[in-house]
Amino acid sequence: xxxxxxxxxxxxxxxxxxxxxxxxxxxxxxxxxxxxxxxxxxxxxxxxxxxxxxxxxxxxxxxxxxxxxxxxxxxxxxxxxxxxxxxxxxxxxxxxxxxxxxxxxxxxxxxxxxxxxxxxxxxxxxxxxxxxxxxxxxxxxxxxxxxxxxxxxxxxxxxxxxxxxxxxxxxxxxxxxxxxxxxxxxxxxxxxxxxxxxxxxxxxxxxxxxxxxxxxxxxxxxxxxxxxxxxxxxxxxxxxxxxxxxxxxxxxxxxxxxxxxxxxxxxxxxxxxxxxxxxxxxxxxxxxxxxxxxxxxxxxxxxxxxxxxxxxxxxxxxxxxxxxxxxxxxxxxxxxxxxxxxxxxxxxxxxxxxxxxxxxxxxxxxxxxxxxxxxxxxxxxxxxxxxxxxxxxxxxxxxxxxxxxxxxxxxx
Numbered sequence: 001x002x003x004x005x006x007x008x009x010x011x012x013x014x015x016x017x018x019x020x021x022x023x024x025x026x027x028x029x030x031x032x033x034x035x036x037x038x039x040x041x042x043x044x045x046x047x048x049x050x051x052x053x054x055x056x057x058x059x060x061x062x063x064x065x066x067x068x069x070x071x072x073x074x075x076x077x078x079x080x081x082x083x084x085x086x087x088x089x090x091x092x093x094x095x096x097x098x099x100x101x102x103x104x105x106x107x108x109x110x111x112x113x114x115x116x117x118x119x120x121x122x123x124x125x126x127x128x129x130x131x132x133x134x135x136x137x138x139x140x141x142x143x144x145x146x147x148x149x150x151x152x153x154x155x156x157x158x159x160x161x162x163x164x165x166x167x168x169x170x171x172x173x174x175x176x177x178x179x180x181x182x183x184x185x186x187x188x189x190x191x192x193x194x195x196x197x198x199x200x201x202x203x204x205x206x207x208x209x210x211x212x213x214x215x216x217x218x219x220x221x222x223x224x225x226x227x228x229x230x231x232x233x234x235x236x237x238x239x240x241x242x243x244x245x246x247x248x249x250x251x252x253x254x255x256x257x258x259x260x261x262x263x264x265x266x267x268x269x270x271x272x273x274x275x276x277x278x279x280x281x282x283x284x285x286x287x288x289x290x291x292x293x294x295x296x297x298x299x300x301x302x303x304x305x306x307x308x309x310x311x312x313x314x315x316x317x318x319x320x321x322x323x324x325x326x327x328x329x330x331x332x333x334x335x336x337x338x339x340x341x342x343x344x345x346x347x348x349x350x351x352x353x354x355x356x357x358x359x360x361x362x363x364x365x366x367x368x369x370x371x372x373x374x375x376x377x378x379x380x381x382x383x384x385x386x387x388x389x390x391x392x393x394x395x396x397x398x399x400x401x402x403x404x405x406x407x408x409x410x411x412x
Contacts, residue, residue: 005190005192006126007134010138011182012179013138015176016115016179016180017115017138018142018144020116020145021146022145027148027168029252029253030152030156030161043250043378048371049100062357064112065355068356069351073119074122074184074185076114076118077122078180080111080114080118081179082177083113084107084172085110086110087103087107088103091107092166092169114176116142120138122183123135124343124348125185125348126195127195129195132284132285133285136282136284139336140281147275149274150268152267157264218348219345219354221357224350224407228407233294233342236397237365238364239365240301240338240365241362241365241369242365242368243305243307245365245370247311249374250370250373251266253383254377254387258383269324272325273324273325273327275328276328277328277329278328279328281336284336284337293341294341294401294405295401297341298402302395303326303329304330306391307322307327308387308391309388310323312384341404345407373387373390
C-alpha cells in the first residue's frame with residue numbers, strides 16, 4: 001500500500017522541529033547561562049536577544065501568513081533552514097552584544113521561515129480527519145529536541161560553546177535543507193487528496209460525523225477577526241508562552257544561580273521535562289479529536305502554573321521533578337492543539353493569514369515571559385517574584401480557553 005505523502009511531510013517536519021528545538025529553543029538557556037558568566041552581561045541584556053525572536057515573529061507574522069496562503073510554505077522553509085544555519089555560525093563568533101543580537105535575529109528569522117508556523121500550515125492543508133495526530137507527531141520533534149540538552153551541555157563543556165555552535169550550524173545545512181525539500185503546499189497540486197482519502201470517502205466520513213471539522217465552515221481572515229474565539233485563543237496561547245519562553249531562557253540559570261545546582265544537573269532536569277513533554281505529545285496524538293481541545297488546553301494552563309511554582313521553589317529534587325512532570329506534559333499536550341483548534345474553528349482556506357495574525361498577538365507572551373523574569377531577577381537578585389507573576393498569569397489564562405467556544409459564521 002502506498003504511503004500517503006502527507007505522512008512523509010510529517011516526518012520531515014518532525015526532523016526540522018528537532019533541529020530547531022535542540023539548537024535554539026532548548027540550547028538557548030545553555031548559551032545564556034555560559035555567556036552570563038563569561039561575558040558578564042546582565043540577564044535583561046541576554047533576555048532581550050530572546051525577546052528579539054518574538055518581536056520579529058510579531059512583525060512578520062501577518063506577512064508570512066499572507067505569503068503562505070498565496071505561494072505556499074515550501075520555499076520559505078528552505079530559506080529558513082539556510083538563515084538558521086547562518087545565525088548559528090555567527091553565534092560562534094560573538095564577542096560583543098551587537099554580534100550576539102545579530103545572531104539572534106538571523107536565527108529568529110530562520111525559525112520563523114522554516115519552523116512551527118509554516119510547517120503547521122502545510123500539514124493543516126494535507127490533513128483533516130488526522131489533523132490533531134499529524135500536528136502532534138510534528139511537535140514530537142520539538143519535544144525530542146530537549147533530549148539533546150545534556151548532549152549539548154557535554155559538547156560545550158568538552159569542545160567549547162563556540163565549536164558547538166559551528167557544528168550545530170553545519171548540521172542544519174546538511175540535514176535541515178534536505179528535509180525542507182520534502183515540504184509541499186497542497187495535496188491537490190500533487191495529485192493527492194486530504195488525508196490520502198478519496199473525496200467520496202471524505203464525504204461519507206463527514207456524513208457520518210467522523211471528521212474533525214465541518215468542511216463548509218470556512219472563514220476569511222476578516223471574518224475570523226470579528227469572532228470572540230480568535231482573540232481568546234490568541235490571548236490564551238500568548239499567556240501559555242509567557243511560561244514556556246521564560247522556562248526555555250531562564251530555567252537553567254535559575255537552577256544554577258538561584259537553587260545552587262550545576263549546569264549539568266540542570267540540563268538533566270530539562271531532559272526529564274522533555275521526556276514528559278514527549279509523553280504529552282503522544283497523549284495528544286492518541287486523543288486526537290475525541291476530547292474538546294479548549295478544555296484540555298485550560299487544564300494544561302493550570303499545570304503550567306503549578307509546574308512553574310515547583311521550579312521557583314525547587315530546593316529539593318522532588319520539587320524539580322514536579323516541575324518537569326507538570327510543565328512537560330502540559331507543553332506537549334497543549335502545543336499541537338493550538339493550531340488544530342484554529343483549523344477546526346476557521347477552516348483551511350485562510351489559515352495561513354489567520355495563524356499569522358494570531359502570531360502577532362502570541363508574540364507578546366513570548367516577549368514578555370523572558371523579559372519579565374529577566375528584569376525582575378536583575379532588580380531583586382533572583383527569579384522568584386518574576387516566576388510567581390508568570391505562574392499567576394498562566395492560571396488566569398485557563399479561563400480564556402474555557403470561554404473560547406466554536407464560532408458560527410454569519411451568513412451576511
